[in-house]
Amino acid sequence: MDDGSGIAPPHIEGYEILEELGQGGMAEVYLAEQKGFGRTVALKVVRLSKYTQVDQKELCLRFEREAKIVGKFHHPNIVTVYDVGTMGNFLYMSMELLKGGELTTKIKSGRVSALEACNIVRSMCEALSAVHAKKLIHRDIKPHNILFRDDATPVLTDFGIARSVMNSGDATGLEDIPDLTEVSMIIGSKRYMSPEQSIAAPLDYRSDIFSLGVVFQEMLTGERPVNFHDPASVSNPSNNTVAWPQEALIFKPLVTKMVEMNKENRYQSIDDVIEAMDTLDNKFVNESAPLRISRIYLFIPLLFLISVAIWILSPFTTNYELTALDPNNRLIDKSSLSIYLVEGLEKIRSFKSLPVGEHKIALKVSGYRTKVIAIDFPLERNTTINLTPVSSPSVEEFYTFQDLLEKGPANSASAKEFTERYGGSVLSDLVDIWSGENAVLLNELSVAAKLNDPSAQLALSELYDRGWYVPKNSDLAQNLSKAAAEQGYAFAQFQYALILMSQMKYTKDEEEFIRLLEQAAEQDFFLAELLLGMIYANREYRSYDPEQAHRYLRRAANKGDRVALYELAQMIEEENPEEAKIYRERAIRLGFKVNQDF
Template structure:
């Protein structure tokens, strides 16, 4: 362990900390010796800046209680949990044989892949029968003992299946947090989940182990969403056709067409496993499983490599975050911004009266009854970062700093500050107020203060879009593309997105520009894509600036690599609070 680490960490009674094993968005994990037992453990300690927040402490202890109560051969063992001088810690089984993502970099045989899936299904089934859904099954969260046994870990975002009330109260974040390439369609749409969501994620992992690539290979959320909506379950290669019924039951888009529970999955795997030696005990593929994050240099809004961890807090806002087409999961590729950085974002607004003051209340009321404006980038990203952090006090800070913001109006419902105002809000929406229509739409989409209702969300978004307001057009485009069931609806959504971009709305320009580069909406146009990103960047869209920086740094899309210009874009994005840009400047990839 380094001297710096010793300086910032207190002594945890009963443990001798030896060295840092890893760090994430919420905690650091250390190799430690548990005194008395004299056994090595993985000691997880919540970050100093988060430990003082009781909400984070509560969530940390909840994870410990969840895992501690799940005693199963294929679920990581928890030895101890506690708090000392404001530091929350969790002592876990030390697993040193790597994770599934590392293992997939070399060839995995059919038998081994099926056996790993069987063990994971066993663990998930055990958790499900006790009322918990994992919600973030992916190769990084499947570790291995020295004996070769697979172990499911990182239950940090697991929640009771019945705990929907708290999900809505906390931010609705927990229902969409996870890894986009592995999460189920219903999770990406922010819908209520059951164990079949984990089954879908297991199916994605198994397909990747067997075939060597993901079943849906989109590099952006737009591509992933379109592929999921348009494609059937991918066909297995000829050598693996006998496993097609298994994959059909794991990866069905409609969860009612999947295996009903992990017991059924386990039974199906048991049926194919006995014959694995005679069917094909040699490797089922010739290459290693593709790392879905390794070559994703430009994402729709931000790069997944910029410190994203399973503990990151992401916003549930379906249409107001930047990524495209996937309802409630729109913020997956945003890296988490530290709470201190978020708080500093409000300093420029500190001169404004607090929302509790008469002036602020009048500003908020006047704005709420007025027309829909175009939120400037600094306002949108301050809002996004506050929700993304999952901290009510930061959301309150936003409300105080931006009393007239349309996002403040939404947050007041989320924070339970204006439950009686919903009826009046709906009346204003019915009378044709586009701002009220957008707010009502977003509340129905996220479930903030009201029951989720996607049809009502889309209906109000459509009404708002008729005003021609670029923000409203963007809002409608995102919802429609997320829910589109046919080509006509997708074309209508794309027209609305194009209208918004043509009107100069930076969010639409960033989304459309990136997709022009990727060739998905609907054709590839490098020059147009770069021009749209540049236009959004000039307005202060930090994600557009970051994408431009990555393009110039790596020389993508036929552009000549220009490290100096790239660094200038990185600096601009970092100054606007983009965490990936900050990380890149500190440690270029």
């Protein structure tokens, strides 16, 4: 192993270092393969030997804190952290590999278009909205920390100096890890930090708004705002003589308000910025569309030109409505609805930005299953869709599914009856694909999974695990199941625990799958209760605990779980044979078969 001199790449167990991607002030970043998962990752490594013992302790805490913070989020515009740990003389953090490069590179290569800049900042606003909702400030918003996925999705990274908002009450769940930067410390990137951050004054969310405003102006104009670190500039704001290109002028008032020296004059929340951007976005599309068309009209066939003209003048473009309803036909708040074009998964800011024609769009609302629908814009004036909550199967649905599997796919009538009865559920999707090889549904699940829909991720996990209509791929199945479980989806936590049980080698593996099952059981998921009962009743496990076994099995049995009823009967047979007989008979009436695999 390297002695920390920096000559040789680090050795981190479970990872194969492929090449160095870059170095920062503290860390090195490597392209690596995570062996157990067969995926390429960005591996951030700190060599502890370069630091004093005091600094080493703080670095360890900082790494732990950053991983814990990022682990709180499952957001399309926030980087995903897979793993964090210590290996010998190294700290390491394994993160998703963002192949699209940094915003810094885009800015250096030439001014970013106004529309692209708007989309990037709007995505960062959504990321910060999630961060601020956890009562955290990022404190280091800059182009270097905004990266892109292959599909050009902007992603906020580097939460190493994030901290909770002062006097907010800590709702982040980070109470056990103290903030590592004192209030009086100046920390961050000087060129992008707010005036209050530059003098180590108390910070709130408005500091992040300032930093994002600096990034926005730099994209639009190629220059940052007035240098408030220069006393002459601060005392005379007229020194800020940045030239704004014509196409970006519409955003100047918004940026100016974001970078106000006095935080009381800025937008007071990131949601205020989002609201202002949405208003400007619609105006920007309307004002720029005629200009774009006039430049190319000579090259467009006449009939198409007429159709475009009709589209621009049509009242449908201003009146188009998309309404989402819950299962009780109650209106879902539009502010919680995110809409994406399926092709490229680009977020739709305004329907008026869509070209004429048929489009597939994906609708995402937290807590509901992502839905893919087709619209013909602008001909469809209104579209109403019903969304299904993300939920775990009931006892009845699960065992009906199990019985259907025993009958086989030839029994199409039973499969159809199941999908009609439980339509919109994960198990219904599995039956639909298993019995009919539904390629359309499979594609829709793939889209939803990419948008972090846990129910879609779990459905795909089951398909790849069983090899139904897709090639069997156990590693991919495990990754998808884990991603869904990490979002707190009880059914996925149960399924991922089953996978870990099948691979168990060490005591820590047992602790991990029991932790997952207990989290699912806290949501009253009967399968987690059943499996916990069976584990606690098994002497082969270190966690053997007959009292816990009895408690969990009874909880599942009370929900009508036929396997739990039978297992509970077996457990109490000696001490209470009459009660055991009642449970056993009930289990059989519900369809239990001896040696049944659940």
